[in-house]
Structures are given as C-alpha cells and as structure tokens.
Amino acid sequence: MTKIRVFVVDDSAVVRQVTSEALSKAPDIEVIGTASDPLFALEKMTKAWPDVIVLDVEMPRMDGISFLKRIMKEHPTPTVICSSLTEQGAQTTLDALSAGAVEIITKPKSGVGDFLRDASSDLVRAVRAAARANLHRLARANAVPLPPSPKLTADAVLAARQAGRVAMPKTTDRVVAIGTSTGGTQALQAILTALPAVCPGMVVVQHMPEKFTAQFAQRLNQICAVEVREAKAGDRVIHGLVLIAPGGRHMMLKRNGAQYVVDVIDGPLVNRHRPSVDVLFRSVAQAAGQNALGIIMTGMGDDGARGLKEMRDAGAETVAEDESTCVVFGMPMEAIRLGAAKKILPLGAMASEIEHFL
Template sequence: MAKTRVVVVDDSALVRSLLSEIINRQVDMQCVGAASDPFVAREMIRNTNPDVITLDVEMPRMDGIDFLGKLMRLRPTPVVMVSTLTERGADVTLRALELGAVDFVAKPKIGVADGLKQLAEEITDKIRIAAKAQLKRLAVPVAGPAAGHASPGDAAAPQRPAVTHSLGRLSTEKIVFIGASTGGTEATKEVLVQLPPDSPAVMITQHMPPGFTKSYAARLDSLCRIRVAEARDGERVLPGHAYIAPGGMHMSVERSGANYIARVQAGEPVNRHMPSVEVLFKSAARVVGPNALGIMLTGMGADGAKAMREMRDAGSYNFAQDEASCVVFGMPREAIAHGAVHEVLPLTQIAGKLIERLRSTVGASMNRV
C-alpha cells in the first residue's frame, strides 16, 4: 500500500519532531521532510512531491498565510494548518481556509508537547482526509458592489452578489438548519452571503473546536446581509439571524411558548463530535417538523445523516451539496444514502433553490406547533 507522503512546516523544532513522530507511527503515512520555514519548505516540496503539507500559521521570514497563497497558486497541494488557540490564530486560520487549506488542527499555547500527543488521532485523521480532498477555491459570485455591513476597505472580504430580492411575507415559523464539517466554513459562507435580510432564522453546526467559532461568526457577520453570531443558550431564534454552534458545545432548538429558542449545552461527543449535526437535526425534526429546511454540506463521516432522515420523515424539505463541489463528500453522501435528501445540488445553487422553496411556501397557512 502506497503511504501518504507528508511534509511538516513549522518553526518550532519540538513541533516538527512531534509531528514527524506522530505521522511516522502510522502504517499508512510517512513524514518525508520537516522544514523550519517556508523558504526551506519550498525546496523540500519541490524535491519530495508530498501528498499533504502540515503548515504552521505563524512563522518568521514568511508567514504561513503568504506561503499558502503562493503554494495554492503555483503548486496546489492539500494543506492542514497547525494553529494556536488564540484570537489571532483563529482569524488567520479562517483566512487560510478561504485560501484553500483543507482543514486545521488547534495546538495549545502551553503544554504543546502533551497537547500534540493528545491530538495525534485528530492530526492523522485530518491528514488522511486532506490526502483525498478535492482542492478548490470556493469563489463567491461577484455582481455589483458589496451591500451589507462589512467594514470598508476589508481587503480580504470578497464582494457579495447583488442583493437578493426580499422574500416578501415572512413566516417566523420557518428555520433553516445547516450541517457541515471539512470544507464547510467556506461552503456555509457561500450559502449565507446570498440570503436576503428577511431570511428565516438559520441554525448552523460546523465541526469546529472551541476558540474558533466566535471569530468565524464575526467573519460571516461582516459579509452577510443577515446577522451572524455564536449562539447563546436560551436566546430567542429570530428571522434575519444565523446562529453558529459554539465549538465544544452542542446546539439544539426548543420551543418556548410562541417562540423558538437556542439551547447550547455541554455534553458527551455524538458521532465523535461536539458540536454534532445529529443533535441539531434531531431537535429540528422533533420541534420544527414541516417548517424546517435542512442543508447538508461538505464534510467527512456520517454525522447528521440519520437525523436528517428524521427531519424528512417529520415533513422538512432537505438539500445536499453534490460531490463535484464538495471538498469531502462523506456527510452529503451518507444523508443521500439514508433517503434524507430531496435535492442534490452544486454549492452555488443551494441558496437560490432554498429561496425558491421558501417563496413557494411563504404564503401558505402554517399552524403553530
């Protein structure tokens, strides 16, 4: 069996040594080089032709983001970013995902050696996923100037598409539920930036560790016409808002009188994940029923597939991202295999079809649960 060839790029000799050891302990992968900075890495990559690169976010001489941008333009290669659990680390990591990195691993600021050893399974799992991932830049269609509440002069922010027409009479009963994992940060953005300000509420579970979802929500909020924030336990779920499950917490929806509320709680991982799509989608089936719309985006594994079938059985209308536009097709494939999906669509078409579906039902009479 051919081994996955990995190059490690990190300015820390300790981290290079630990990552090399973790990789070489696996029967299906091999560390073929470890570089202390992007200049050394450039020659090493040229000589070893790796299948996957692990890349430190912050390094001297040339930072990981600059190097990643050059790499994805000149020699596209699957990259797993190694990030520090800091606010700056989170912001830079999100930029790396925009540039085409497949995924990231968050290393602790202190106790790095023990921390990386504990993350060994996650690191090697993400290298395996990256080796099979479809590399792509998820470009947002550009049609006219950005029109939301992004900061002027935000050079990293792509312009949004022309304003989508209002949905008209809005039902506050409708809620959109999105599940995503590997590749999902950009895929979710592609859907949300196209939604009009009077969109129904959107609840999103994206597999992401603690410390990153707050920055991710803020980034989306700067780009979208709807408001986007990390969900808080007990808050009312409102139209025109999107709620991101906080890293390390499960999110679900509950009913409180005439209102929907977000429930954010710690617990045990479900399908190895916390937050888990299964938890969110099960609550959608139980609480929202026929007023739910489900979207399964790119991601590894099967988290949420069974619960999405429960949503369909309860009357929801469900979409899945197609294989060609996924970074990893696992979660959509499993949802389709469970008979949970009504329409399988390229990523760029999902928001439009969602809006069409909402328009077709927005005037219908809907009873409160």
C-alpha cells in the same frame, strides 16, 4: 497500498518531531520531510512534492498564510493548519481557511508535545480528509483506520423521539438547519453572502474548534446582508438571523410557545464532534418537524446523516450537497446512502432553496 505523503512545516523542533511520529504510526501515511519555515520547505518540497502539508501559521521569514497563498496559486496542495488556540490566532487561522486550508488542528501554547500525542488520531483524520479534498473546489474557493475511539451517537445528548409521537403541524414559522465540516467555511460564505436580508431563521453547525466560531461569525456578519453571530443559550431564531453553534458546545433547537430558541450545552463528543450536526438535526426534527429545511454539506465522516434522516421522517425538507461542489464528499454521501435527502443540489443552488423556503 499508496501512502499519503506529508510534509510538516513548523518552527518548533518539538512540534515537528511529535507530529511526524504521530503521523508515521498510521500505516497509510508517510512523512517525507519537515522544515522550520516556509522558505526551507519550498527548497525541500521541489525535490519531492507532498500530497498534504501540515502547516503552522506564525513562523520566521515567511508566515504560514503568505506561504499557503503562494502554494495554492502555484501548486495547489491540501493543507492542514496546526495553530495555537488563542483569540488572536483564531482570526489568523480563519485567514488561512479563506486562503484554501482544508482543516484546523489547534495546539496550546505550552505542553504541545503531550497535546499532539493525545490528539494524534484527530491529526491523522485531518490529514486523511485533506488527502481526499477536491482541489478544484479549493482553488475556486480561494484507508486504513486507527484503533477506533469511542463514537457516540446523538443519544448521548438528546433522546430520540418516542414512537407514535406526531410531528408538530405545519406553521408559517420556518427554520433552516445546516451542517458542514471540511470545506464548510468557504461553502457557508458562498451561501450566506448570496442571501437577502429577509430569509428564514437559520441554525448552523460548522465543525470548528473553540474560540474560532466567534471570529468566524463576526467575519461573515461583516460581509452578509443577513445577521450572523455565535449562538448563546436562549437566542431566538428569527427571520434574517443566522446562529452558529459555538466550538466546543452542542446547539439544539427548542420550541418556546410560538417561538423557536436555541440551547447551547456541554456534553460528550457525538460522532467525535462537539458541536455535532446529528444533535442539532435531531433537535430540529423534534422541535420543528415539517416546518424545517435541513441541509448537509461538504465534510469528512458521517455526522449529520442520521439526523437528516430523522428530519426527513418528521416531514422536513432535506437537501444534500452534490459531489461536484463538495471539497470532501463524506457527510452528504452518507446522508444520501441513508435516504435522508429529498434533493441533491450543487452549492450554487443552496441560497435559492433557502430563500424560497420562507
């Protein structure tokens, strides 16, 4: 078995040690080196280049973003950002995603060692996702399992529709629901910046940690004709508005008379995620039925696949992103396998599909 070769760059000796120990426990991962800053890392990596880099953002001599931009230009390499969970750090980490990082693992300012030990399975999954990333897509935008952790379905948050219940009739009020994960920040930016100000109301789950989604929404709002903001409970879904589920909370669509609104709630991890695409898609199937368009895009795992199938069964239009444009063809692949997608489209065709759904 060929192992995933990983290099860890962090100015904290504790983080380097704990991260290396956590990754080395996975039988398909080998940590080939560590460094306290990017310049030391470059010296070591030229002798043995890794498959994946685990990278801190704030470091001496050269910051992580400058290092990442250099790497993506000279030797594109899938990179997982391991960054502190702060409002200021959120903006910096989003810069890293824009520079080509594949995934985010958040770490607290204190108790880092214990945190990384507890989050070791998330770190391993992130490295595996990065190793499978489509580097061509990253550049243009710029396994052996662990013992299983509990993987709840959307039933843990929202009950499935009872058999025999009829989906609501078709109306002129339309909703677009999008679910995405690894590589999704770049993909969402590509779609939303291509949309005109007048388009269907949209609800979005992007797998992203708490505190990062508000900054992400603000950044998109600055560059898009549509309005983009982090969702709050009770927000209406209206034309020209994109609501992004807050990190650490589930978002569901509800019908309030003739209007659509969102509810934002706590709850268990579903498919190891909160927010979960399956929770959103199931709620859209129940609240909007054939008045909805569901789109599942790049991401590792299968979150959203079953929910998209429920949307299709309820009469909704459903789309999966084509493998050719995915950073990671996991979530769309599972949706296609389940027969959940009526259409399979490349990323460049998504904006037109949404615009014509109005």
